[in-house]
Amino acid sequence: xxxxxxxxxxxxxxxxxxxxxxxxxxxxxxxxxxxxxxxxxxxxxxxxxxxxxxxxxxxxxxxxxxxxxxxxxxxxxxxxxxxxxxxxxxxxxxxxxxxxxxxxxxxxxxxxxxxxxxxxxxxxxxxxxxxxxxxxxxxxxxxxxxxxxxxxxxxxxxxxxxxxxxxxxxxxxxxxxxxxxxxxxxxxxxxxxxxxxxxxxxxxxxxxxxxxxxxxxxxxxxxxxxxxxxxxxxxxxxxxxxxxxxxxxxxxxxxxxxxxxxxxxxxxxxxxxxxxxxxxxxxxxxxxxxxxxxxxx
Amino acid sequence: xxxxxxxxxxxxxxxxxxxxxxxxxxxxxxxxxxxxxxxxxxxxxxxxxxxxxxxxxxxxxxxxxxxxxxxxxxxxxxxxxxxxxxxxxxxxxxxxxxxxxxxxxxxxxxxxxxxxxxxxxxxxxxxxxxxxxxxxxxxxxxxxxxxxxxxxxxxxxxxxxxxxxxxxxxxxxxxxxxxxxxxxxxxxxxxxxxxxxxxxxxxxxxxxxxxxxxxxxxxxxxxxxxxxxxxxxxxxxxxxxxxxxxxxxxxxxxxxxxxxxxxxxxxxxxxxxxxxxxxxxxxxxxxxxxxxxxxxx
Numbered sequence: 001x002x003x004x005x006x007x008x009x010x011x012x013x014x015x016x017x018x019x020x021x022x023x024x025x026x027x028x029x030x031x032x033x034x035x036x037x038x039x040x041x042x043x044x045x046x047x048x049x050x051x052x053x054x055x056x057x058x059x060x061x062x063x064x065x066x067x068x069x070x071x072x073x074x075x076x077x078x079x080x081x082x083x084x085x086x087x088x089x090x091x092x093x094x095x096x097x098x099x100x101x102x103x104x105x106x107x108x109x110x111x112x113x114x115x116x117x118x119x120x121x122x123x124x125x126x127x128x129x130x131x132x133x134x135x136x137x138x139x140x141x142x143x144x145x146x147x148x149x150x151x152x153x154x155x156x157x158x159x160x161x162x163x164x165x166x167x168x169x170x171x172x173x174x175x176x177x178x179x180x181x182x183x184x185x186x187x188x189x190x191x192x193x194x195x196x197x198x199x200x201x202x203x204x205x206x207x208x209x210x211x212x213x214x215x216x217x218x219x220x221x222x223x224x225x226x227x228x229x230x231x232x233x234x235x236x237x238x239x240x241x242x243x244x245x246x247x248x249x250x251x252x253x254x255x256x257x258x259x260x261x262x263x264x265x266x267x268x269x270x271x272x273x274x275x276x277x278x279x280x281x282x283x284x285x286x287x288x289x290x291x292x293x294x295x296x297x
Numbered sequence: 298x299x300x301x302x303x304x305x306x307x308x309x310x311x312x313x314x315x316x317x318x319x320x321x322x323x324x325x326x327x328x329x330x331x332x333x334x335x336x337x338x339x340x341x342x343x344x345x346x347x348x349x350x351x352x353x354x355x356x357x358x359x360x361x362x363x364x365x366x367x368x369x370x371x372x373x374x375x376x377x378x379x380x381x382x383x384x385x386x387x388x389x390x391x392x393x394x395x396x397x398x399x400x401x402x403x404x405x406x407x408x409x410x411x412x413x414x415x416x417x418x419x420x421x422x423x424x425x426x427x428x429x430x431x432x433x434x435x436x437x438x439x440x441x442x443x444x445x446x447x448x449x450x451x452x453x454x455x456x457x458x459x460x461x462x463x464x465x466x467x468x469x470x471x472x473x474x475x476x477x478x479x480x481x482x483x484x485x486x487x488x489x490x491x492x493x494x495x496x497x498x499x500x501x502x503x504x505x506x507x508x509x510x511x512x513x514x515x516x517x518x519x520x521x522x523x524x525x526x527x528x529x530x531x532x533x534x535x536x537x538x539x540x541x542x543x544x545x546x547x548x549x550x551x552x553x554x555x556x557x558x559x560x561x562x563x564x565x566x567x568x569x570x571x572x573x574x575x576x577x578x579x580x581x582x583x584x585x586x587x588x589x590x591x592x593x594x
Contacts, residue, residue, distance in 0.1 A: 023448060027453070028453070028456075028457040028460070028472055028475045028476075029448055029449075029452070029453035029454075029456040029457055029479075031456060031460060032448055032452065032453070032456040033448060036448070079412075083408055083409075083412060086385075086408065087385075088383075088384075088385075088403075088404035088405045088408060089405050089408065106385075107385035108385045108386050108459055109456070109459070111380055111383065111385060111386065111408070112380075112452055112455060112456055112459075114412070115376075115380060115411070115412075115415060115452055116447060116448045116452045116456075118412060118415055118416065119415065119443060119446055119447035119448070119452060120447055120448060122419040122439075122443045123440070123443035123444055123447050126436065126439050126440040126443055127440070129433070129436035129437070129439075129440065135432035135433055135436055136426070136432055138436065139423065139426035139432055139435065139436065140426070142419075142423050142426075142439070143420065143423040143424070143426065146416060146419045146420035146423055147420055149416055150413060150416035150417055150420050151320060151326055151329055151330060151333070151413045151416070151417060152326075155326070155329065155409055155412055155413045155416060156324070156325070156326035156329070157326075158409055159325075159326040159328060159329040159406070159409055160325040160326050162405055162406070162409075163325070163328060175325055178325045179325075182326075
C-alpha cells in the first residue's frame with residue numbers, strides 16, 4: 001500500500017471516531033446540533049486528529065482515552081472555521097465547495113454552532129477521564145489542549161491576524177511569525193503534544209514535539225506563500241499571485257522567494273530530523289510531515 | 298451585619314478571585330484580551346460564583362481548587378452575554394448602562410472575545426488539577442461544568458429561545474420550560490453542582506442540588522414574567538408590560554398570573570426546603586436563594 005492509500009485508510013478510521021462523538025440531531029435544540037454536524041462533516045483531511053493519533057502511537061499509547069481528544073481537536077478546528085467565515089470576520093460564503101454554516105443556517109445559528117462545537121470539544125475531551133486514562137495525564141493534556149486553542153494559542157493568532165489586516169504594509173516579520181505560530185502551528189502543536197502527553201512521553205520529549213509542531217506549522221504557511229508565487233493554478237485550484245494583488249504581507253514579500261524557500265527547507269528538515277531522533281520512530285508520521293510541507297497544492 | 302452587607306462583602310471576595318484569573322492586556326493579541334476584561338468587568342452581581350462557593354462550603358469544601366472554577370463560571374456567563382448582544386443575535390448596544398463589547402471593540406473582536414472567554418473558562422478550570430484538588434473530583438466537576446454550558450445546557454436553551462421567537466404564539470409550556478431550564482437554570486445548576494462535586498458531596502446530594510438549581514432558575518424566570526405585569530417601573534428601572542406589548546409568550550401569559558404566582562411560590566419553597574434538608578446547613582446560601590426568588594426588582 002502506498003502512502004496516499006495508507007493515509008486515506010487511517011483518515012477513515014479517524015473519521016469514524018469523530019462521528020461517534022457528534023450529537024444526535026434531536027430535541028428543541030436540534031437546529032444547532034444540525035448546524036454543528038453540517039460543519040464538521042463538510043470534509044477536510046482530518047490532519048490534526050491524524051497527527052495526534054500517530055504521535056500517541058509513536059510514544060507507545062494504545063488506550064481508548066485518545067479517542068475523545070481526536071474528536072475534540074477536530075471540533076475546535078471546525079468551530080474556528082465557522083466563526084472565521086462569519087460576515088463580521090472573513091465573510092466567506094463557500095468552503096470546500098459547500099455553503100458555509102451561516103449561509104445555510106443563518107448568522108445567529110452559526111455563532112451558536114461555533115460556541116456549541118468549542119464547548120463540546122471540552123465536554124468530549126473530558127470524557128477521557130472515564131475511559132481509563134490516567135487522571136493526571138488527562139488533566140495535563142486537557143490544560144495544554146485548552147491553552148493552544150485559546151488567547152495564548154489559536155484565538156491569539158486570529159486576533160493578531162485581524163489587527164494586521166488594518167496595518168497595511170507595516171506588518172513586521174515578528175508579527176507575521178506570531179500570527180503563523182498561533183493561528184496555524186498552535187493546533188498542530190496541540191494535536192501532537194496531546195498525543196504525546198496522553199501516551200506518557202517525558203517532559204523533554206513533549207518539548208521536542210512542541211518544536212516539531214512549530215516547524216511544521218510555520219513551514220506549512222511559508223509553503224502557502226511560496227505556492228502563491230510559484231504554484232500551478234490548475235493544481236492549486238485557485239489563482240496564483242493573489243497575495244501580491246491584495247498587497248498582503250507574506251513571508252515571501254518580507255524575505256524574498258529564495259530566502260523563503262531556504263527557510264522553509266530548513267524548518268522542514270529540522271522537523272523531520274527531530275522526529276527521527278526519538279527512540280521509537282513512526283515512519284507514517286514522518287511521511288505525513290514530508291508530504292505536508294513539500295506539497296505543491 | 299445584615300444580609301445585604303454580607304452579600305456585598307462576599308461578592309467582593311469573589312470579585313478578587315475572578316480578577317486574579319483575568320488576562321494581562323499585553324502582546325500582539327492585546328485587543329482581544331482588553332475586550333475580554335472589559336466584558337467581565339462590566340459589573341454584575343457574581344451570583345453564579347457566589348452560589349458555587351457557598352455550596353462548596355456547605356459541603357465542607359475548604360481548598361483552593363474551587364477558585365479557578367469561580368472565575369470560569371463567570372467567564373462562561375460573560376461570553377454568553379457578549380455573543381447574545383451581537384447584531385446577529387439580540388443586537389443590544391447597552392448592558393448595565395455601558396456600551397456592549399461589539400459596540401466598543403467591533404463585531405469581529407466581540408466574537409473572538411466571546412470565544413476567548415469560553416476557551417479561557419476551560420483553561421482556567423483545568424488549573425484546579427494543580428491546586429491540590431482530587432483529580433477524579435476535578436475531572437467530574439469539569440465534565441459537569443462543560444455539559445451545563447453546552448448544547449445540552451445553556452447553548453441548547455439559547456437555540457430554543459431563538460427558534461421560539463420565530464414561532465409567534467405557538468410556544469408551548471414544554472418549550473418555555475425547556476428554554477428556562479437550559480438558558481437560565483443550567484448555569485445555576487452548574488455553579489452549585491460544581492461546588493458540591495469539588496467538596497466531595499455524595500451522588501445523591503449532587504442530585505438534590507441539581508433539583509434545587511432547577512427550582513431556583515425556573516422560579517427566577519417566572520418572577521421575571523410576574524414582575525413584567527405587577528412590578529413597579531421605578532424599582533425595576535424598566536417599563537412594565539413589555540412582554541404583552543411584544544406578544545411574548547411567558548409563563549404568565551400561558552398559565553395566568555395567579556397560577557404563575559402559585560407555581561413560583563411552590564418552586565421557591567421546594568428549593569429552600571431541600572437546602573434546609575442537608576446535614577450541614579448554610580444560612581447565607583438559604584438567604585441568598587430567598588432574596589433572589591422573592592425579589593421585586
